[in-house]
Amino acid sequence: MLHLTRRQILERTAAIAGIAILGGTLGSARRAAAATEITAVEWGGGVVDAMKQIESKQEKVQVNWVLHQGGSGAILPKIKATWPNAEYDYVAGWEGSFTGMLKEDWLVPVTVDTVPNLADIPEKIIVKSAKGEWMAVPRAVGGIYFAYREDISPIKLKSIDDLFDPSLKGKICWPGPTQSMMLQIVALALHAGGDENNMDPGWALMKKLAETGNIGRIAVTDTDFTTSLTSGETALGFYSEPQLTSVAQSFPLVRLTKQEGLPTFLYQSGFAVFKNRPNLEATLQFINHCISPEMSTIYAEIAGEAPLNVKAKTPDALKHLAFTPEEFDKYVYVPDFNVVLTQQDAWTKRWENEIAPLL
Amino acid sequence: MKPGRGSLLLLSPAGAVFLGFFFLPMAGLFIESFRIYVPGSIGSKADAPFTLANYGELLTPSFAGFFFETLRISLLASLVGLLFAFPLAYWITRSLAARWQPIVIGLFVTLMFLSVLVRTYALELTFGAVGPLRPLLVEIGISPNSRGYIETLVIAGLLHYIVPMATLTLLGTIQNVDPRLFDAAQALGAPRWKAHLGVTLPLCMRGLLAAFLFAFTFSISAFVIPMILGKGRVLFISNLIYTRFSEIANYPSGAAISIVLFVVAIAIVYGMSHLVNKRWKT
Numbered sequence: 239m240l241h242l243t244r245r246q247i248l249e250r251t252a253a254i255a256g257i258a259i260l261g262g263t264l265g266s267a268r269r270a271a272a273a274t275e276i277t278a279v280e281w282g283g284g285v286v287d288a289m290k291q292i293e294s295k296q297e298k299v300q301v302n303w304v305l306h307q308g309g310s311g312a313i314l315p316k317i318k319a320t321w322p323n324a325e326y327d328y329v330a331g332w333e334g335s336f337t338g339m340l341k342e343d344w345l346v347p348v349t350v351d352t353v354p355n356l357a358d359i360p361e362k363i364i365v366k367s368a369k370g371e372w373m374a375v376p377r378a379v380g381g382i383y384f385a386y387r388e389d390i391s392p393i394k395l396k397s398i399d400d401l402f403d404p405s406l407k408g409k410i411c412w413p414g415p416t417q418s419m420m421l422q423i424v425a426l427a428l429h430a431g432g433d434e435n436n437m438d439p440g441w442a443l444m445k446k447l448a449e450t451g452n453i454g455r456i457a458v459t460d461t462d463f464t465t466s467l468t469s470g471e472t473a474l475g476f477y478s479e480p481q482l483t484s485v486a487q488s489f490p491l492v493r494l495t496k497q498e499g500l501p502t503f504l505y506q507s508g509f510a511v512f513k514n515r516p517n518l519e520a521t522l523q524f525i526n527h528c529i530s531p532e533m534s535t536i537y538a539e540i541a542g543e544a545p546l547n548v549k550a551k552t553p554d555a556l557k558h559l560a561f562t563p564e565e566f567d568k569y570v571y572v573p574d575f576n577v578v579l580t581q582q583d584a585w586t587k588r589w590e591n592e593i594a595p596l597l
Numbered sequence: 598m599k600p601g602r603g604s605l606l607l608l609s610p611a612g613a614v615f616l617g618f619f620f621l622p623m624a625g626l627f628i629e630s631f632r633i634y635v636p637g638s639i640g641s642k643a644d645a646p647f648t649l650a651n652y653g654e655l656l657t658p659s660f661a662g663f664f665f666e667t668l669r670i671s672l673l674a675s676l677v678g679l680l681f682a683f684p685l686a687y688w689i690t691r692s693l694a695a696r697w698q699p700i701v702i703g704l705f706v707t708l709m710f711l712s713v714l715v716r717t718y719a720l721e722l723t724f725g726a727v728g729p730l731r732p733l734l735v736e737i738g739i740s741p742n743s744r745g746y747i748e749t750l751v752i753a754g755l756l757h758y759i760v761p762m763a764t765l766t767l768l769g770t771i772q773n774v775d776p777r778l779f780d781a782a783q784a785l786g787a788p789r790w791k792a793h794l795g796v797t798l799p800l801c802m803r804g805l806l807a808a809f810l811f812a813f814t815f816s817i818s819a820f821v822i823p824m825i826l827g828k829g830r831v832l833f834i835s836n837l838i839y840t841r842f843s844e845i846a847n848y849p850s851g852a853a854i855s856i857v858l859f860v861v862a863i864a865i866v867y868g869m870s871h872l873v874n875k876r877w878k879t
Contacts, residue, residue: 311844315640315848338637408740415844453830456830458836471725579637580636582637582845583845590659590663591660594830594832597744
């Protein structure tokens with residue numbers, strides 16, 4: 239029979255523990271040596287879930303995920319505060335935020351040489367600098383549009399006028415002034431004969447809507463919208479694709495992307511690659527991996543934005559974002575995003591002055 | 598008595614921290630509030646010319662409305678908080694058995710350490726539009742989406758923090774009031790309520806002022822509570838400041854609103870302190 243003294247037990251335990259710790263450390267070191275770490279800012283919810291899955295399908299890059307807090311513009315002051323020291327290798331955004339980053343000259347131009355899968359993305363959608371350089375990598379297209387929960391909405395929304403229906407008292411979740419780039423007011427303006435250059439008709443309608451008492455919640459964050467609709471606090475609203483996808487995963491949501499009278503706005507979501515970072519090559523490699531056909535399909539299935547890579551497969555659940563040229567002309571409105579971006583300050587103040595007191 | 602050299606030397610680290618982390622940032626904010634902002638950019642440029650436009654924008658009825666709403670809800674929450682806190686503090690000090698006092702005080706201290714976010718969401722889930730109390734509210738004719746209800750919820754959120762803080766502040770004040778004075782008033786024929794009004798309250802007035810000012814300054818600077826419970830419809834000045842700085846990157850306008858809020862708050866604190874000191878001289 240084996241007889242061990244206490245000293246022997248302690249020695250052997252220490253040896254086993256030492257081997258385990260050393261093995262773990264060496265293993266981590268090996269993994270760390272193999273993978274380059276980058277820091278990326280992404281949207282929460284389904285988007286970051288999709289990106290983490292995409293990350294797991296490669297081993298060269300390890301991503302430190304940082305989530306957007308609030309609207310797409312919320313990260314910009316934080317970047318400016320530390321510039322030229324950049325804390326992020328890439329920031330996920332869309333046309334609105336890319337324009338701001340371009341103005342500040344923060345971004346690295348991208349080419350087919352550095353991101354080969356860009357060859358399969360329609361060139362006209364790529365954000366360009368004044369010199370014509372490609373300045374952001376698009377990955378998917380999403381929509382901002384009206385939708386309602388079929389199971390609890392008192393009415394079937396068919397036009398802007400329906401928003402004033404008395405049966406919708408407290409049932410509308412409306413984006414706050416810094417959400418959706420105020421395209422909700424542009425939608426009202428279009429209905430009343432205006433557009434992003436002539437917003438007075440939109441503001442007049444917005445005042446009337448605020449006075450009806452039909453707005454139950456003003457969503458100031460993405461979570462506000464998702465929570466409000468999934469909890470049944472409100473039944474319909476105007477918001478962007480990932481949040482609508484979150485609601486649609488659990489409840490019957492009617493997505494009004496092809497309803498005449500209710501405009502649909504499309505945006506591209508993509509990657510803005512930052513200067514002054516040590517791992518540019520790894521960042522570009524990772525982004526190239528993300529926009530490959532296979533990864534674009536995964537992203538579309540989880541995040542709910544239709545892929546832009548022409549070789550990727552669009553899931554059936556995103557058919558509402560597939561438009562024929564005739565449908566595109568009929569249902570989709572493409573605003574001048576330069577106007578939209580430069581008017582954010584004025585529109586926000588107008589909201590505070592004219593609309594907020596009525597809510 | 599003039600502070601000696603040694604005292605000044607001892608104060609210098611605290612002074613340096615105050616200078617570096619309060620005075621200089623506030624000075625930077627003050628300067629920023631006078632800079633021109635170009636829409637679409639992020640903050641003002643370093644060499645941007647100066648302007649009074651950022652302050653001029655605030656001279657509108659709607660901004661006055663925001664300030665008035667913030668002050669009104671904060672004042673109401675602070676006064677209601679004191680109404681709860683003073684009897685609680687009195688009960689802990691005068692009525693509660695000595696062996697229970699540390700436990701109850703410990704409970705209030707623990708409440709102070711609970712995350713504001715957690716408490717706020719607990720209120721939102723319980724009293725919100727889809728909380729378990731919703732059917733009862735609808736039954737008695739209260740709409741959870743009405744503005745009055747949302748304001749009440751915001752006040753409840755503020756009280757969650759104000760009541761424990763004010764109670765703890767008032768404990769020392771009440772302890773310092775000699776209970777024999779109250780007994781003497783009663784012995785001279787005053788009923789309990791008159792004795793409290795004539796003896797206890799005046800002697801506690803400075804402590805009540807301190808508790809009120811803690812509660813008020815907390816309330817007017819509250820951000821998370823109106824953001825979550827206000828449903829985007831009840832907005833505090835802090836929410837506007839956040840929008841300026843974080844969402845639309847208009848730093849000069851955000852700075853101007855911040856400076857105005859700071860001046861208004863200082864004026865209220867000074868005014869109330871002066872009033873109380875004048876009325877209740879010791």
